[in-house]
Amino acid sequence: MQVDVLNAKELEKAAPVFGQLSFDNHEQVVFCNDKDTGLKAIIGIHNTVLGPALGGTRMWNYTSEWEALNDVLRLSRGMTFKSAITGLNLGGGKAVIIGDAKTQKTPELMRRFGEFVHSLSGKYITAEDVGMETEDMDTIREVTPYVTGISEAKGGAGNPSPVTAYGVFMGMKAAAKFKFGDDNLEDRSVLVQGIGHVGETLVEHLTQEGAKVYISDINEGRLQEISKKYGAIIFEEEDVYSANVDIYAPCALGATINDDTIERLQAKIIAGAANNQLADEVSHGKILQEKGIVYAPDFLINAGGIINVYAELENYGRKEIMRKTENIYNTTLQIFETARKRDLTTHFAALEIARQRIEERKNLNLK
Numbered sequence: 247m248q249v250d251v252l253n254a255k256e257l258e259k260a261a262p263v264f265g266q267l268s269f270d271n272h273e274q275v276v277f278c279n280d281k282d283t284g285l286k287a288i289i290g291i292h293n294t295v296l297g298p299a300l301g302g303t304r305m306w307n308y309t310s311e312w313e314a315l316n317d318v319l320r321l322s323r324g325m326t327f328k329s330a331i332t333g334l335n336l337g338g339g340k341a342v343i344i345g346d347a348k349t350q351k352t353p354e355l356m357r358r359f360g361e362f363v364h365s366l367s368g369k370y371i372t373a374e375d376v377g378m379e380t381e382d383m384d385t386i387r388e389v390t391p392y393v394t395g396i397s398e399a400k401g402g403a404g405n406p407s408p409v410t411a412y413g414v415f416m417g418m419k420a421a422a423k424f425k426f427g428d429d430n431l432e433d434r435s436v437l438v439q440g441i442g443h444v445g446e447t448l449v450e451h452l453t454q455e456g457a458k459v460y461i462s463d464i465n466e467g468r469l470q471e472i473s474k475k476y477g478a479i480i481f482e483e484e485d486v487y488s489a490n491v492d493i494y495a496p497c498a499l500g501a502t503i504n505d506d507t508i509e510r511l512q513a514k515i516i517a518g519a520a521n522n523q524l525a526d527e528v529s530h531g532k533i534l535q536e537k538g539i540v541y542a543p544d545f546l547i548n549a550g551g552i553i554n555v556y557a558e559l560e561n562y563g564r565k566e567i568m569r570k571t572e573n574i575y576n577t578t579l580q581i582f583e584t585a586r587k588r589d590l591t592t593h594f595a596a597l598e599i600a601r602q603r604i605e606e607r608k609n610l611n612l613k
């Protein structure tokens with residue numbers, strides 16, 4: 247379709263998939279629908295140059311299909327770069343299921359979703375993400391081998407979240423080393439936003455190291471539980487973003503660094519688990535750089551989970567999982583140094599290395 251000038255609304259109508267702002271030459275987008283189980287899902291396969299597209303499934307109560315599509319496009323793209331920079335032979339993919347995981351998730355729905363995954367013959371391999379549990383992966387495993395993150399009892403590597411948290415902790419320490427000249431987090435103030443599967447283990451590592459840990463979550467019960475368990479301080483003020491802390495760790499959902507929040511940020515470091523923390527990677531990355539806030543790229547430091555599930559495909563054990571995850575510290579420091587030397591945003595410096603690896607493999611495949 248030849249179009250000259252379109253406003254955003256018109257573009258959404260004329261090209262609702264390929265015209266999405268988040269569309270980045272994705273190879274395949276699969277819409278899955280099953281009336282009987284109520285399944286409505288989208289699988290996004292961004293890039294398979296380095297290997298099959300592996301990435302978790304998120305179940306979320308999206309307010310619109312547009313929002314779900316936007317999310318799967320952004321998340322699957324992030325997976326491509328995460329695996330590339332971590333040195334894994336995997337492409338990038340992700341899936342979203344539209345619905346409330348607490349009330350609408352059933353074994354039948356999970357199995358039906360698994361059948362859609364199976365129909366892609368291994369081009370996409372799924373795993374856990376927000377709204378999913380290890381037992382859901384076990385259910386999917388009943389209908390397809392193209393699933394990771396299954397329980398140890400069923401031969402898998404188990405819950406990836408603690409490994410993700412350890413990688414984030416390593417990335418955070420690297421950021422502290424770069425910003426403060428010392429990676430010891432004792433007495434450093436850290437605000438963890440979102441104390442779910444990953445956030446909780448991160449709080450555990452931080453409190454063990456003697457950091458002053460503040461926690462924030464929309465789930466009041468969870469706040470009480472984690473505060474009691476680890477002695478973390480519940481952050482009571484309304485505005486999380488203007489908290490005067492050393493480190494802000496986004497561990498809930500993405501895009502918390504956006505036009506609305508970025509000017510209020512007081513933290514000296516941003517290092518957390520959430521995917522796609524910057525609403526706009528270019529402009530928000532630049533503003534953080536100008537403000538002197540050290541941003542540890544999300545797709546680099548939250549790779550522990552994928553390292554964990556990759557072990558199921560490559561048959562390596564716990565020791566190698568932890569070694570690879572610990573190495574996030576070194577990679578993060580290298581990225582910070584490169585960014586400083588070349589006056590780049592840290593996000594861009596990381597992206598460049600990931601892209602280079604994909605490009606090299608692509609050229610090799612063409613030979």
Ligand SMILES: NC(=O)c1ccc[n+]([C@@H]2O[C@H](COP(=O)([O-])OP(=O)(O)OC[C@H]3O[C@@H](n4cnc5c(N)ncnc54)[C@H](O)[C@@H]3O)[C@@H](O)[C@H]2O)c1
Binds near residue numbers: 440548
């Ligand atoms: N689990 C993993 O191994 C893994 C790997 C890589 C990236 N991530 C990303 O890390 C983030 C956390 O993952 P998780 O598995 O811990 O998810 P989770 O669902 O277990 O936890 C998320 C927590 O965030 C809270 N939350 C939601 N909205 C919030 C808000 N506006 N303010 C404060 N808290 C809020 C929820 O109540 C919940 O406690 C997600 O963005 C996920 O995509 C997770």
